[in-house]
């Protein structure tokens with residue numbers, strides 16, 4: 358087990374500085390343009406692939422950093438550059454984590470490389486769980502997966518929504534119902550390989566923020582995938598379903614489903630993204646407050662402004678510490694007995710929303726225009742309290758974990 362330390366080691370500092378350089382030199386200068394275009398910034402993803410930031414190797418290296426700080430550090434720096442572009446760069450990771458969490462070694466080796474492609478031909482991947490009537494309430498999912506034993510194929514039907522990279526992905530990971538009697542315990546995850554007939558993009562959403570990240574519906578119309586595309590394999594699924602049926606008969610001990618395992622593993626990482634956006638806005642506000650003069654002195658000379666900056670920085674540092682703690686716990690196999698992963702996501706995302714709003718206020722009229730980046734950062738920050746479980750759902754998870762009660 359890695360000792361917990363507040364200090365990054367030399368290797369981590371080197372990676373952080375390298376990522377920061379890419380975020381400052383490549384991502385940040387492109388941010389306003391791709392926000393306006395509301396399109397996936399393929400050239401930036403390609404740049405990231407060329408230098409090795411958009412690759413399985415890089416994420417695996419950060420993911421398996423024994424201190425747990427590799428992923429949060431990377432997320433913070435990239436999202437400091439710009440949230441929309443950074444999500445286009447790391448969105449594939451959510452699908453990859455879905456495969457890492459539930460797939461066999463063979464599935465991991467086959468599909469994850471196809472999610473990324475290579476520097477000459479970059480690809481992205483999508484994780485499709487949410488549906489029009491199943492957002493926070495994952496258990497009410499309707500997309501069905503039915504096994505065709507004669508052909509050893511699964512047949513998927515349904516509509517997914519809000520999928521990051523949905524429809525433009527090379528590989529889609531789709532969560533579907535295999536046994537409707539079991540609620541969320543009857544779900545399983547499937548790979549939909551490139552160019553599979555029946556999968557199409559529905560509506561592409563025009564969003565409030567993170568507009569450089571593609572978000573769309575994914576329609577599944579009699580999509581047939583080989584039996585080998587069921588993540589974890591049929592034998593494991595049958596065993597899991599049998600256990601769930603036994604438990605349901607016995608009165609129901611809660612078990613985690615495939616989608617929830619994915620969300621648990623990724624929550625502190627989302628907290629780190631929020632820390633990156635918050636830090637970016639805070640830095641702009643601090644700079645501005647030092648140089649903008651009113652009443653013959655810099656506005657930071659007023660406690661009303663300086664104290665806001667003090668609060669902003671304090672919250673950002675507190676958020677980072679919660680994220681680092683949860684990430685350290687995750688890599689060291691610690692039990693999340695107080696839902697520390699959810700805690701970190703809740704606090705960091707609420708901090709990003711608040712800090713970016715404070716930054717807009719400190720910049721006054723300029724903060725309200727697209728001439729200054731805090732306007733975009735404020736719009737971007739609103740996503741963190743919504744995706745990967747809303748703030749209310751994080752509170753529900755924390756409260757249930759603390760109390761052991763099924764709080765509604």
Ligand SMILES: Cc1cc2nc3c(=O)[nH]c(=O)nc-3n(C[C@H](O)[C@H](O)[C@H](O)COP(=O)(O)OP(=O)(O)OC[C@H]3O[C@@H](n4cnc5c(N)ncnc54)[C@H](O)[C@@H]3O)c2cc1C
Nearest residue numbers: 484485486487492493519520521572743744745746747749
């Ligand atoms: C830009 C973007 C990207 C996304 N990317 C993906 C992706 O890649 N893959 C994917 O599968 N999904 C993705 N999502 C979906 C996202 O995870 C959902 O939007 C989120 O889980 C909330 O679901 P919902 O939008 O249906 O809101 P709802 O569940 O309808 O919630 C609406 C409101 O009610 C509140 N609420 C609901 N239930 C309760 C309760 N029990 N107690 C208290 N309050 C409650 C919520 O907190 C929220 O404030 C993305 C969403 C967005 C906006």
